[in-house]
Every structure is written in structure tokens, then in C-alpha cells.
Amino acid sequence: MSAVTDKYHDPLMCLLRTPDLAQGFTPEQWNLALGQAEQAQLMGVLASQYQSSLSRLPEIVQQRLAWANSLVEHQQRSVKMALLQLFDALGMYSPMLLKGAAYQVAGTPNVAGRMMADIDILIPKQHLQKAEQSLWLHGWDNRGKTPYDEKYYRAWMHELPPFVHQKTGIVLDLHHHWLPSSCRWQFDINEVFKKASFCAGSPFLIPDIKDLCIHSAIHLLTSGEGDKGWRDLRDLYLLSELTQREHLLARAEQFGLFKPVTKVLLLAEQLFGQEPASPTVSWSLKAMLPAHSSYQSWQTSGAKMRFYCQAHLLRMPLPLLLPHLMRKAAARYAKA
Incomplete structure (x- = not known):
């Protein structure tokens, strides 16, 4: 080197x-x-x-x-x-784009070259049942899950079971909130709709730039997907450059998310700011290292496991989480 x-x-x-x-x-x-x-x-x-x-x-x-x-x-x-195709199915339910699809439609600075695994859309919770039926009629299917998985998504999570288009294979996550219903952090998602607006040439709502930043930060902490951390921290850093920091943090405070958003902003600045730090300066950044052979060490593995467990504890309280993890482990063992 x-x-x-x-x-x-x-x-x-x-x-x-x-x-x-x-x-x-x-x-x-x-x-x-x-x-x-x-x-x-x-x-x-x-x-x-x-x-x-x-x-x-x-x-x-x-x-x-x-x-x-x-x-x-x-x-x-x-x-x-x-x-x-999705607007044909969901247009009457005030659909709002999130994450990668929102970046693409809004043309934010982080969109160049950015890949996405699925399309994320948010609609008001009261429209979920009719929206799901409409998606089925338009070729999107999310059926076939086990009764437990159905309960997991519909009782505890912030989204329905993932949809897959029967012809194209594109995956859709239909959300009614940013955060699982069982998450310790909660706020009124209608506040996000109030600040959302339309971009030229798109019939979908796009969150305010401050809300895009906050969702990026919160999703990283609650997803447990540390292996994508560099991409997500880069998203947040570039998005945060489009708004004033004090306004962004005031919005996070409004949602009760000041501390977690501040934490992730610090990580983003450590990697991509004017005075960058080593990607291994803290356990949190170690958890964000790519899943590559050049980063195989017990310290990195431990950081990733800690980050994964922390994310699940944020998503579900321990009395729900332990039975859930035991059930999922038993299901994996049965398939082995």
C-alpha cells in the first residue's frame, strides 16, 4: 500500500x-x-x-x-x-417515496451511481388494507408468508410483508411509518406528510430534505445492516449539506430523535467531512466496514454483532425480541 x-x-x-x-x-x-x-x-x-x-x-x-x-x-x-405502475395502484392514497426512490425522483446529490435493493413507499396507515388489495390487482404479491411472519409484520413492524412484482421481480416495501410499532422511538408520522411536496414530473410526494436526512439516520440505526453503512453515511452526509444543521437538529428534536440523529451525523462527518477520521476509529464505524476479507477480524465481527443486536433492541423490546429470535433460529435449524 x-x-x-x-x-x-x-x-x-x-x-x-x-x-x-x-x-x-x-x-x-x-x-x-x-x-x-x-x-x-x-x-x-x-x-x-x-x-x-x-x-x-x-x-x-x-x-x-x-x-x-x-x-x-x-x-x-x-x-x-x-x-x-405503482402510482396506478396507490395514487389515491397519498403515496410518499422514501430512501433510494425518493433520492432518484428528487435528484439529490447522492443519487449518482446509487443502487437500491427495493422501492420504499409510505402511505397513511388507515389506507393499508385497500392499498394492499389494489397492489394485488396490479401484479404485486406479498402472500405466502407463514402465520408468524404475517403477525411479525402486521402487529409489530412499520410495513407490510414485502411485495414482489410477478413479472419484473422488483421488490416493494409498503410503509405506514418510519419506525416499527414496537420501537421505543415514536412520533406522529403525519408531521412528515405535512412538510412533503411534489417534485416536477412526479406524482409522488417527497419528504422535506430535513426529513430525508432524519429517516436516513434512523433507518441505519434500526435496520442493523452495518455492511451498507458507508453508503448510508454518504447519503446522510450529502443530504445534510442541503440544509442548515440547526434546522435539521430542531426537526429531529421535534420527533424526539435528537440524540440518535446527532450520533449518526457525527459518524457521517467522521467518514466524509472536512477532517476525516480512520474508518476504524470507533466500534460504531467498525460495524460499518464493508463485509470484505480485508476487514476480517474479531474486533470487526464483534462490532457488527453489537450493532445488529442494538438495532433489534431498538426495534423490539426484550420480551418480544427474545422469543422472536428463538423462533427464527429454530426455523433456520429446521431448514439446515
Whole structure:
């Protein structure tokens, strides 16, 4: 590793922070950086970052980034078409886009090259039953879950069981809140609808930029998906640049989320701010490391397990969580 890369402890974070340093990368550094990017779901971000200077990179890097760029473009077209289909099914229920779909429609700075696993839509809870039936009629299906899984989603979570389009395979998460019903943090989700607005060319509501920031932070803490942490912290950092910090924190305070949002903002600034820290400076950042062989250590594994358990404790109180985890473990054992 070069001294420059050693300064940042890994090549992918070096590229994300200082794109111009790519010219000095060795083949070994590129191989490691691209492997980390794949695991962190940031390959498309790298492809977008170097799209205008792709010819100056090594040939194999050009090929892998060009493929990633094609994949992102295909996905964004697919999402655009899926949103048209979804509005036919949900348009009468005041649908609001969340996360990746909201970023794409709003054209936020973090959208370039960003991949998404599914489409997230929020509607008022009172419309859930009719919305679900409408989705079934439009080719989206979420049936076939076990009775326990149905109870898990419908009694405790903030969303219905995931829908899959029968022809395209696109996954939809239909939310009625940002947070599970069993979560210790709660607030009136109608406040989000009050500040939402339409973007030009889209019939969907988009949350206010402060609310996009807050949801990004809270989702990271409650999902337990630390392996995607770099992508999500980058989202939050770039989104937070679009609003004044005091206004963002005041909005978080309104929702009773000041402390968790402040915590995640600090992590985002440690990775992507003006004075970046090492990605391993704290256990929280260790939990965000990509699931790559270059980060295999007992400290990293312990941080990821701690983050996963903490997220589940936020989602469900212990009397609910322990039976849930035991049931899921027994189901996995039965399938083994």
C-alpha cells in the first residue's frame, strides 16, 4: 500500500474522499478497492465518479466500472417504469417515496451511481388494507408468508410483508411509518406528510430534505445492516449539506430523535467531512466496514454483532425480541 492509502487505512475510502488520487493506484490497490466497493454497494458510485475520466484508468478497471454504470442505468430505468405502475395502484392514497426512490425522483446529490435493493413507499396507515388489495390487482404479491411472519409484520413492524412484482421481480416495501410499532422511538408520522411536496414530473410526494436526512439516520440505526453503512453515511452526509444543521437538529428534536440523529451525523462527518477520521476509529464505524476479507477480524465481527443486536433492541423490546429470535433460529435449524 502507498503512504496515501495507508493514511486512510483502505483504498476505497481513499477514492471516495479524494477521487484524484486514483491516478497513483497500483493494480493491487484497485483490486482491493473494487472488491470493497462491491461489498459496500458503492460500485455504481465509483462508476459515476470516474465516468468522465474512465479512459485514464487501467483497462480492467474501465471494464468493471463501465459494467457497474450500465447496471445502475438499467436499474434507474426499471425503477422509473415501476413507479408509473405503482402510482396506478396507490395514487389515491397519498403515496410518499422514501430512501433510494425518493433520492432518484428528487435528484439529490447522492443519487449518482446509487443502487437500491427495493422501492420504499409510505402511505397513511388507515389506507393499508385497500392499498394492499389494489397492489394485488396490479401484479404485486406479498402472500405466502407463514402465520408468524404475517403477525411479525402486521402487529409489530412499520410495513407490510414485502411485495414482489410477478413479472419484473422488483421488490416493494409498503410503509405506514418510519419506525416499527414496537420501537421505543415514536412520533406522529403525519408531521412528515405535512412538510412533503411534489417534485416536477412526479406524482409522488417527497419528504422535506430535513426529513430525508432524519429517516436516513434512523433507518441505519434500526435496520442493523452495518455492511451498507458507508453508503448510508454518504447519503446522510450529502443530504445534510442541503440544509442548515440547526434546522435539521430542531426537526429531529421535534420527533424526539435528537440524540440518535446527532450520533449518526457525527459518524457521517467522521467518514466524509472536512477532517476525516480512520474508518476504524470507533466500534460504531467498525460495524460499518464493508463485509470484505480485508476487514476480517474479531474486533470487526464483534462490532457488527453489537450493532445488529442494538438495532433489534431498538426495534423490539426484550420480551418480544427474545422469543422472536428463538423462533427464527429454530426455523433456520429446521431448514439446515
